[in-house]
Amino acid sequence: MSYDIESEVLERYQEGAKQQQPSLCCPTEYEGNYLQILPEEIIAKDYGCGDPTRYVNEGETVVDLGSGAGKNCYILAQKVGATGKIIGVDFNDEMLSLARKYQDEIAKIIGYHNTQFVKGKIQNLRLPLDKLQSWLDKNPIKNINDLSNYEQECDRLRQTETLIPDNSVDVVISNCVLNLVKPEDKKQLFQEIFRVLKRGGRAVISDIVCDEDPTPNIINDPELWSGCIAGAFREDSFLKMFEDAGFYGVEILKREETPWQVIDGVEFRSMTLRAYKGKQGDCWERKQAIVYKGPWKQVQDDDGHTYCRGEKMAVCDKTYQILTNANSPYAKDIIGIEPYENIPLEAATEFNCKNKAIRHPKETKGVEYKLTNMNDSDCCAAGECC
Numbered sequence: 408m409s410y411d412i413e414s415e416v417l418e419r420y421q422e423g424a425k426q427q428q429p430s431l432c433c434p435t436e437y438e439g440n441y442l443q444i445l446p447e448e449i450i451a452k453d454y455g456c457g458d459p460t461r462y463v464n465e466g467e468t469v470v471d472l473g474s475g476a477g478k479n480c481y482i483l484a485q486k487v488g489a490t491g492k493i494i495g496v497d498f499n500d501e502m503l504s505l506a507r508k509y510q511d512e513i514a515k516i517i518g519y520h521n522t523q524f525v526k527g528k529i530q531n532l533r534l535p536l537d538k539l540q541s542w543l544d545k546n547p548i549k550n551i552n553d554l555s556n557y558e559q560e561c562d563r564l565r566q567t568e569t570l571i572p573d574n575s576v577d578v579v580i581s582n583c584v585l586n587l588v589k590p591e592d593k594k595q596l597f598q599e600i601f602r603v604l605k606r607g608g609r610a611v612i613s614d615i616v617c618d619e620d621p622t623p624n625i626i627n628d629p630e631l632w633s634g635c636i637a638g639a640f641r642e643d644s645f646l647k648m649f650e651d652a653g654f655y656g657v658e659i660l661k662r663e664e665t666p667w668q669v670i671d672g673v674e675f676r677s678m679t680l681r682a683y684k685g686k687q688g689d690c691w692e693r694k695q696a697i698v699y700k701g702p703w704k705q706v707q708d709d710d711g712h713t714y715c716r717g718e719k720m721a722v723c724d725k726t727y728q729i730l731t732n733a734n735s736p737y738a739k740d741i742i743g744i745e746p747y748e749n750i751p752l753e754a755a756t757e758f759n760c761k762n763k764a765i766r767h768p769k770e771t772k773g774v775e776y777k778l779t780n781m782n783d784s785d786c787c788a789a790g791e792c793c
Contacts, residue, residue, distance in 0.1 A: 435677075437461075441482040444516050446509055453478035455582035456635070456677040457613025457661065466490040467577040470603060472529040473497055473584025477506030480522050481513055483580075489519040494571065496527045498536070525570060529581070530588050530596040532603055533565040571603045579603065579610045583677075586615050586638040597652035606685040607734075610654065613679040615639040615667065622671040636668065639675055646680065654682035655709040655729070656736040683736065686710065690723035691755035694746035696766035697722050697730050701740075708737075712760065719744060721766035723758035746771045 438461040442450060453476035460482045463469055467487050471480050474495025483493045497503050506524045514520035526536040542560050546553065579600050588596050600610050617639045631637040640648070642662075649657045660681050666674040686709060699706060699714040707713050708730075714720050722730070729735060731743035744766070 437482065441485050444513065445478060445481055448505070449476045449478050449481065449509060452476045452505060455479070455613065456615055456667070457582060457679040459580040459582055459611040459613045459679060460486065462611045462660065462681060463487065463578050463580065468492045468575070469494070469578045469580060470571060470576045471495045472579060472581035473587070474506060474524060475502045477509070477524065479580065479582055480506065484513065484522050485517055487521065489521065491521055493522045495522065495524040496529055496532065496571070497524070498526065498528050527570045529584065530592040530599060532571040532599045533569050534561060535564055535568055535570040538564055538568060573602055574605050576603050577605060577608050580612065582613045583615060583635055585612060586635050586640060588638070593648065597648050601652045601654065601684055604684040607683070609681055609683045610649070611679070611681045613677060614645070615675055616642045616645050616678045618642060618674045621673055625670055625673065631670070636670065636675055642678065645678065649680070649682040650709065653687065654684060655686040656683040658736055681736070686729060688725050690725055690758040690760045691752060692758035693724045693750040693752070693755050694770050695722055695724060695727040696720060696744040696771060697727060698742040698744065699740060700742060710760065719766045719768065721764040723760050724752065724755065726760065744771055746773065748773050
């Protein structure tokens with residue numbers, strides 16, 4: 408690769424902030440009438456490939472990665488209401504200026520001010536670049552010692568004035584931006600999304616994916632990189648990036664049937680995906696059980712637990728809460744069975760989640776009864792159900 412990805416992307420989108428670039432976006436239908444109050448300049452100069460905003464609720468705190476001209480942020484400002492908060496993150500000064508230009512005007516229209524636009528790299532959400540720039544203006548780098556001082560200041564800002572703190576937001580959205588990040592930074596990008604989300608929070612990402620790996624001709628074309636093509640995720644790899652970062656409940660919300668573009672035989676299309684944070688933690692025995700409704704004969708969750716259709720499966724408290732929570736992606740397929748007598752968490756014993764076991768009805772009724780552990784020949788062994 409003979410070009411600098413960040414420079415190409417920055418230059419392309421700086422131009423996109425000055426003059427509309429139709430080739431940078433896919434046709435997208437947005438939910439509701441939220442666009443009606445937005446200035447035409449924002450609508451014309453904001454680029455995307457999907458609508459992650461429809462999966463955000465009232466009162467939530469949301470970070471928009473690569474917020475651009477602010478279209479998604481201003482849609483969300485209306486959706487989350489006065490009790491919610493929207494933080495747009497972008498690296499492009501031209502786009503940030505355009506988004507900030509209309510903050511007061513839109514706040515007057517909707518009756519409250521709940522948007523903030525900050526400068527940062529989406530793969531490094533700790534470092535506040537506006538504050539770093541202010542420091543650089545006063546402390547220009549002229550020699551090696553200056554460089555060392557600069558690096559120390561970066562570390563200080565990340566630790567004491569973090570741009571987006573740990574566990575601080577309900578939802579992270581992005582619209583056709585993750586593909587623009589350099590390949591070597593993408594693992595860190597997903598780790599950062601995970602870091603800033605609260606436990607139980609979720610990422611809702613619309614991006615360009617491809618059905619097979621891009622060819623060398625595609626990857627080596629700087630215009631195709633800044634045009635959301637060369638850096639596209641392969642469809643299966645996109646989901647696995649979330650799984651590898653620690654997310655659970657990863658699901659495809661929308662996959663466009665018709666490709667946006669076909670280059671060198673590779674199909675590029677829009678996909679919207681949702682993934683949740685919060686499966687990490689200890690496993691405690693509180694005598695709960697779940698029943699998988701079907702229609703599949705058996706299913707397996709992100710931690711390797713297998714659930715057979717119609718069986719009362721023993722689960723730990725953490726897994727029970729994940730599967731039965733009303734906001735869980737699993738809730739519609741699961742029946743939760745609580746024990747007749749509540750076992751306080753502080754009185755619970757450790758649960759071995761590595762065993763597959765049926766919860767006998769007597770256990771939920773308070774009778775001491777040994778779990779029916781299953782081996783390879785039992786019901787719900789790998790690849791087999793009753």
